[in-house]
Amino acid sequence: MNRSEAWALSKLSYAELVYRPLLSTGLPIKYAGTKKSVHQALTGATLNKVIFAMFTMGGAVFPFLIYKLAIEAISLSVTTALSIILGFGYLVLYSVQVLPTFVTSGSFGPLAALPLEPRERSLVALMTLWRTLDYILVLSLATEFATVAYFTGSLAAASLVFVVSLSSSVLAVALAIRLIALFQNRLENTSTRGGKGLASIRGYFRPLLFVLWGLGVMSAVFLFSVISALAPPLNLVLTHPDTPLGVAASLIFPFSAGLLVSNFLGFGIGDLSLVLAGGGVCLVIFGAAAVSWGVPRVLDRIVVEPARRSQTGWARGADQYFFRVRGRLSAYVRKDLRVASRNPATGFLFALPLFEILAVVIPVTATSVVRVSALIVGSQVGGSFALFTAFLLVTVEDLGVERRTALPIAASVRTLSKVLVSTLTYLPVPIALSAILLFIKPPTFGGGIFIPVAAVATVFAACVIEVTVLNTLADWGRGTAVRFIAGVGSGELIMVIPSFAFTVEYVATHDRTGALLVLLGVSAVECLFSTLVLRTLRARGSNPRGEGLA
């Protein structure tokens, strides 16, 4: 088999990869029953990729904008490093989300049945991987190059960043594949190891995944506050190559690349730093080259030959088969939590509260007194996490089990479950903020303590609206990217309204208490509105079209 044949085959497996999950959701497909529906699915997948590519492009440009506009005191080396890190984080985020379908959809099954050499199969799998990431990689690398060239005017710097970004992209994809393979292996080994496999994921694998996801989420949601919090210490470290921390930082690839870029532009960085940075960049390039050899093999193992183990049963008494019956909603919530915690794309949800607290607490404590605006922004940031959680929970449900098994579950239960889990992930924010206000730093305005608490109601309402929008769009057969934007967007809108009302009232009257009352009132109205939406869902619960709603 030559390369062009492999390329043609990979087109088949890619189409399969895109189309199968769509079929399995049981959602209405446009042009169902014709070949056009496959075409439609491929177009949708391309749109998804382009939209995601825009995120990565934004991530590449954003630090440079901050640098150029001098919004924060941030050095060029840190700017470059952040830009590369964001690209890395987004790519891991995307791959961990998308690539599991490589494993679970069985799209490579037909390929495994063909008389192909293992090397040929790996080649096809690799080319399929490329087709899955093509726009994202091309657009983000081009943007990285163009951004550095534009903001620094140095072609050498741009080329260097390009090579480093390319290497880091390879590493990001490899890391994602590794993570998925780990999950996959665990899932399969459980049968031979007597049910311990999933537990050990919790042990050593989860924390790593959390960090990665945290990176991605942080970059997406509160880039700005992180930059302002991280930039000064990073600047300090990078300009002191004589400290152990400085040596380590100069060797790590995004920072070493940043240092080299500064050096190209005539910011002297000292001989030691230069050598270390050069070493760091070489290290990552060699690392990526080495890893790219291994990727096809890992891919092949997790994709083409998913092991299947047979079970040998042994006789047990009926009481061994016993299980508990719980309340409808609580059983549903447990199911959501279990499914989410075992999926590589959502496992991080359980570490979200930690990141939230960091994200909220760092900016709030950065100033000497806690201003009302900081409380509002903190609540908003925390709420964005909740919206993101809801989105992921719904996306996991897209596997469509409920649309295809005839279980009597009302749409309101499905929605409420996702909303409750998401709202729960928000709770640490008001708790952390209240603790700060009560024990560490008094607010400039005593009533400020109510702001994060009232936000619980708003977050609840925002999640209800978001999940409803997400499911309605899914029923209409819209793609993931469109759902993400419309769903999370409408949730954000609900969340901003109370703060907006507060601001308007305060600007008009300069009366904080009045403005706070307005904020509380608006939050209450939103909460009421969302319960009305839930009631409508319950009424619609008996309609199969409506039931798609959760």
Next chain:
Amino acid sequence: MTPSPLVEARDLVKEYGQVRALDGLNLRVNPGDVYGLLGPNGAGKTTTLRILSGLEVPTSGSARVAGFDPATQGVEVKRRIGYVAESAILYESLTPREYFEFVASTRQLNHDAVAYASSLAQAFDAEGASYDVPIGALSLGTKQKVAVIAALMHRPPLLLLDEPLNGLDAKSSKILKELMLIHVERKGAVIFSTHIMEVAESVCTRIGIINDGRLFAEGTMGELRSLSGTSGGSSLEDVFLKLTNEERFVEETLERLRSEGT
């Protein structure tokens, strides 16, 4: 007096884009019936069962299942049926125990029913050692057993089983067939699709043959035999092929294949 039917479908039409999966299907199933749906691949058996279980809305026509309209009262219908899908659709990351817990809680089973479900699981020995292993790692037949147990555990009046014996071993097939018979003795009804003629012949009280989205022959084994004009001893397979006009096709094709092979 005829008993009020558990299932009644009138002029069901289902279109997927340009494909007409059902083309005016009529169906009536009474308590006490084991109704076998037979038909060539793509005839519309799965589509029929999905519409009856409220998972799909017909393009036109109407259905009543246990007194409810599956198109508008899906949840009510789903309370009263047990549905086994064509290919087992389960949460692959849950273990069978966790999945049963989820299903039983959704249906709010009482203690007796849970005991029954546990006995079912034991009867099928669905999992043996794999009761606490993610469903994704189970074998095809074991997954099918999980789906079957989940559909039977609440002892619904109506069972809609889409090729339920798929992948089941001999022992489990036997148990499931017997369970179907016990079920109708208690005035329940079963509609199940299958391609295994011997099974249909041995357990069905009535058989419906679907082709191109229409029900075009229906009755007991004896009625179908006389309808097709085949002799008394002929098997359901012969009757089926005769009725679907595929007898000649099969003979001619085999003749050609035989001569091409030499």
